Amino acid sequence: MRLPSPSSPNPSAILLMHCPDNKGIIATVSEFIAKNNGNITFLDQHVDASKSVFFMRIEWELNGFAIPEEKIGEYFDVLIGRRYSMQWQLHFSQEMPRMAIFVSKLPHCLFDLLSRWKSREIEVEIPVIISNHKDMEPVARQFGVAFEHFAITGANKQEQEKAQLELLARHEVDFIVLARYMQVLTEEFVSHYPNRIINIHHSFLPAFPGAKPYHSAYERGVKVIGATSHYVTAELDGGPIIAQDTIRVTHEDSIEDLVRKGRDLEKVILARAVWHHIQRQVLVYQNRTLVFS
Amino acid sequence: MRLPSPSSPNPSAILLMHCPDNKGIIATVSEFIAKNNGNITFLDQHVDASKSVFFMRIEWELNGFAIPEEKIGEYFDVLIGRRYSMQWQLHFSQEMPRMAIFVSKLPHCLFDLLSRWKSREIEVEIPVIISNHKDMEPVARQFGVAFEHFAITGANKQEQEKAQLELLARHEVDFIVLARYMQVLTEEFVSHYPNRIINIHHSFLPAFPGAKPYHSAYERGVKVIGATSHYVTAELDGGPIIAQDTIRVTHEDSIEDLVRKGRDLEKVILARAVWHHIQRQVLVYQNRTLVFS
Amino acid sequence: MRLPSPSSPNPSAILLMHCPDNKGIIATVSEFIAKNNGNITFLDQHVDASKSVFFMRIEWELNGFAIPEEKIGEYFDVLIGRRYSMQWQLHFSQEMPRMAIFVSKLPHCLFDLLSRWKSREIEVEIPVIISNHKDMEPVARQFGVAFEHFAITGANKQEQEKAQLELLARHEVDFIVLARYMQVLTEEFVSHYPNRIINIHHSFLPAFPGAKPYHSAYERGVKVIGATSHYVTAELDGGPIIAQDTIRVTHEDSIEDLVRKGRDLEKVILARAVWHHIQRQVLVYQNRTLVFS
Amino acid sequence: MRLPSPSSPNPSAILLMHCPDNKGIIATVSEFIAKNNGNITFLDQHVDASKSVFFMRIEWELNGFAIPEEKIGEYFDVLIGRRYSMQWQLHFSQEMPRMAIFVSKLPHCLFDLLSRWKSREIEVEIPVIISNHKDMEPVARQFGVAFEHFAITGANKQEQEKAQLELLARHEVDFIVLARYMQVLTEEFVSHYPNRIINIHHSFLPAFPGAKPYHSAYERGVKVIGATSHYVTAELDGGPIIAQDTIRVTHEDSIEDLVRKGRDLEKVILARAVWHHIQRQVLVYQNRTLVFS
Helix, strand or coil: CCCECCCCCCCEEEEEEEEECCCCHHHHHHHHHHHCCCEEEEEEEEEECCCCEEEEEEEEECCCCCCCHHHHHHHHHHHHHCCCCCEEEEEECCECCEEEEEECCCCHHHHHHHHHHHCCCCCCECCCEEECCCCCHHHHHHCCCCEEECCCCCCCHHHHHHHHHHHHHHCCCCEEEECCCCCCCCHHHHHCCCCCEEEEECCCCCCCCCCCHHHHHHHHCCCEEEEEEEECCCCCCCCCEEEEEEEECCCCCCHHHHHHHHHHHHHHHHHHHHHHHHCCCEEEECCEEEECC | CCCECCCCCCCEEEEEEEEECCCCHHHHHHHHHHHCCCEEEEEEEEEECCCCEEEEEEEEECCCCCCCHHHHHHHHHHHHHCCCCCEEEEEECCECCEEEEEECCCCHHHHHHHHHHHCCCCCCECCCEEECCCCCHHHHHHCCCCEEECCCCCCCHHHHHHHHHHHHHHCCCCEEEECCCCCCCCHHHHHCCCCCEEEEECCCCCCCCCCCHHHHHHHHCCCEEEEEEEECCCCCCCCCEEEEEEEECCCCCCHHHHHHHHHHHHHHHHHHHHHHHHCCCEEEECCEEEECC | CCCECCCCCCCEEEEEEEEECCCCHHHHHHHHHHHCCCEEEEEEEEEECCCCEEEEEEEEECCCCCCCHHHHHHHHHHHHHCCCCCEEEEEECCECCEEEEEECCCCHHHHHHHHHHHCCCCCCECCCEEECCCCCHHHHHHCCCCEEECCCCCCCHHHHHHHHHHHHHHCCCCEEEECCCCCCCCHHHHHCCCCCEEEEECCCCCCCCCCCHHHHHHHHCCCEEEEEEEECCCCCCCCCEEEEEEEECCCCCCHHHHHHHHHHHHHHHHHHHHHHHHCCCEEEECCEEEECC | CCCECCCCCCCEEEEEEEEECCCCHHHHHHHHHHHCCCEEEEEEEEEECCCCEEEEEEEEECCCCCCCHHHHHHHHHHHHHCCCCCEEEEEECCECCEEEEEECCCCHHHHHHHHHHHCCCCCCECCCEEECCCCCHHHHHHCCCCEEECCCCCCCHHHHHHHHHHHHHHCCCCEEEECCCCCCCCHHHHHCCCCCEEEEECCCCCCCCCCCHHHHHHHHCCCEEEEEEEECCCCCCCCCEEEEEEEECCCCCCHHHHHHHHHHHHHHHHHHHHHHHHCCCEEEECCEEEECC
16 A cells, blocks of 8 residues: 655646657657646756757646546556657656665664655655664664664575565655665566665765775775766666766865765765655666656 | 858747746647648657746758748637746747857957858858957957957946947847956846847856956865856856866866866857857746756 | 763874964874873864965874873974964864753754764763743653753843853853744843854855744745854854855745745754764864865 | 076975875975975875875975075975875976977977967976978977987887987976877886876777777767876887876767867867876876876
8 A cells, every 4th residue: 555645735747758850759649648737847858969869858737637537547548658659657756665774784874865865755654674784783773763783694695685675665665775785686676676776875876886995096096076866777886867066175184084975975965866766756767867856 | 130040951930938837838839730731850848846837949841831920829828828827939040140249358258250151051141240358359350350459447338338239230240259258247238138148157156256256266175176057147247057077186287277277168168158059049037947958 | 060071982182273374284283292292183283375374273182192182282382383483272072062042932053953962973962941931841851861941031131140150151052053032132142152152044144044933934035045153242143153055046035935944944954053062073273164174 | 497486486396206105204204394494384294004005296496495595405305205105206396308209290289288278377488399201390480499300210110219309408308298199109118117108099098099080989889988198108109198188979979079079189188197297296106107186
């Protein structure tokens, strides 16, 4: 059962779509909404001229819309989607997404996500926090969220991931946030949540993928460090980037300073990616994201 | 006579509009273009919910468009504009705008604009550079642009401005860039180029308007300094902001360091504002800009 | 009684000083430390050439230092300080500062400070959280910190501040952080904690002081918003700035978006100022800070 | 013959040094200067604790300094340098460095450097501009700088580099700036100007080294792009980084937009690196820079 999101007094529908570029798509889609008495509150489109692909995010108020919610998808597909060979997703603002958090030992992203949740900055349900260590259990308890510990070894990884997947299914989890989770997920695991696992990596990817990026950044002598939030794919730190930013550092910064300064960036960038995701602003196409915000 | 802008192989039309918010505007406008065989290459809209005003920038390719260029405005107004009580402007990408530069003694913004013009980063005609000092005449000459000197005193200001206006009219100037021009223009002068005079102010407005903002920034001990490019209005440094950015400074920066670091910001922000302006991305409403980019 | 700060395995002494500029100060001070067998781990100096004032922060390891801790101040003053007419402060890294938090209804800065404290990102004692509202009491309780409510009215303000001062004294509070505390402190209150009350203001000061800066920023149409952390003085939002930063916004951002984006800046900038303060990196001179970091 | 740099009314000496960390170095060096009547105007030091190496930049006024300029190096080495096993460099502010520019076809960095030179933002002599194409000859001529064309082919590269080296020697060039020079220099060539060839690479290294970084950035879907200025070493785009910065981009930015936005970053970052270099603020140690500014 989904709780309605309380901060959406005007429920709205959101369509994310892409298709081969063509004349008249915007007119057709916006007319479909307008003729059925929907008031468009957001429309942003993008044409990738080099690939001739059209992308759009459109949002409209449902109050007074002539087509009932449960029929909108069908009508849209029959009347428009098929005609333009569209790939589309339909979302409703009043659906409250269910988010699981995976964490290891570092608290800053976990504290930040839970604080935002508690303050209603991000409107989600958090049914469970999963960890390969017990260190963060007190934090989960402090915020009143269930905590499940799965010790991971080379030998038991597959089995443990299977148990995690069952747990996630039982909790009807929509998407997963890896809040500095220090385990590589298997391709099998990832395939259950395509473009629905959000990771934070502590470098400006594609520089310094994998382990210990702050150490590598220090050794290379960079003058900026960064953080990157991306959807997890089979390729390590290679998935579509949702949000990314950098800050300047100097020769005076030790590795410990980079870690300290990076923490603030990591938690802000991860939260930004989660925000875009739950606002249904993100469309993935060929390992790149379009973020309509 | 206007030169065609050579970098636009596909000529396009651009409509900037705003009107009371209403259902169906996007559908109506985009259908108007699509039905007449125009391919929309850009559409971005914005609704100011608090004021119930709808804003849009739409651009489409003219090749094959059914309505002749010189009739588009009329057709649009009759069929759509009046119906929605729209304020709108129509531009064509192949029109090369004619830009005058006003400068005093500081060379960095002038060098930067002329370099971008020479490199075709900005596609404009520069018929004349106007200055209240002679210092920059060699720079103008070096780039092969006419230079006109108007010494300004308290006594001759009105008269000199009148002569400047005649010169600008003779050169068919479309818009003016104040590249660190150290004279306040009179309200009378400004009224001839509404939202067509672009200034760069060396602070993050509204902080430190008027003279010597770097000195004030130093005295106040700020940790960031900024630059602001805005359209000139009757209120000093009070016009609609087009582009603005800041950089961090420390206690180690003397006023001279602020001036030096600020220069780079000033020239980049001014050039960014000029770019938005000539791309017809800027819409002014109630002393604020919408920059559709 | 002060707890030793556990993260300083090598205890060190920190001197912050300023005096009229003169030849030989660095040599004299560094020789004083070296001759007494102290290893300097940090030295940064600054000369304000326009005012002929010399500033320095110097830190050295105490292990093996010939002068006992409790005598360092006396020796330094007699041998050096008086000779150069210095103003100086001496701190020891192993002292754990005692920080009180004042908060009203907004949770983001409070959550952030408490999370950093719990994670030992900032090494302080937090004996008490003080508020003019009861909304944040559950957050204080969640983190196990005492919460004291002082309802403030026009009539009882002086009396309540007196009670707050007694409470702070009883808790041996060293400095106060206003984590979005929506009350102006009286000059009398401020005078008890000179350069020891840290506020976060949600604008890039000196722009938009006082109430509702995001509303003012929206109305003015700025393209960046900011946050400023400063020591509180008698002048509202006029004290010495410790940390300040900005982020870019666009016409698409409503006031609510500014508030949302600003929150991340506020909490990061406030935490940065607190970090500088407890690392004894901040020296105040004529309403400006030097931050040696 | 070297021209005196006219903007240094108070000539000063600058020492850059590093050595094994030890007690008393700062005291010894600053006492050496103070006792000989030198007024220190800048001192910044850094200890790399992990490697136990001490670094320092110290600058003092020469007026009234007891040791004649031509003897300072000898005295310093005998009295201090050898004792601490120092590596050190001595510079004098009134020496005007001689800078050669290498360029290919892109004008923005060239225009920017020449404009700064003409405006005296950077105080250097520019005896010659060298290019593997003729496109930039008019720009060189416009600024009155000699232009030398060296067509480079696989077959003639060694021979042409030899001729370039002779030309540079004849012009007594101190350092070289590669202002978007699209040729890889041979190891042999680079060995003649160790830490004296400054390159600008159009990405945030170590991401996207080599050719076409904006295309790679687009394909990877990054949300920031960057520019990196570094000293050239035998390893392509692998030398010590002097300055680096990034700007945010979105899915709306085509490759052409990345190129356009990146240009502003490139020219500012390259100029910043040149500034640090000619101010003698840069010390290279193990392929990393310390920039004392």
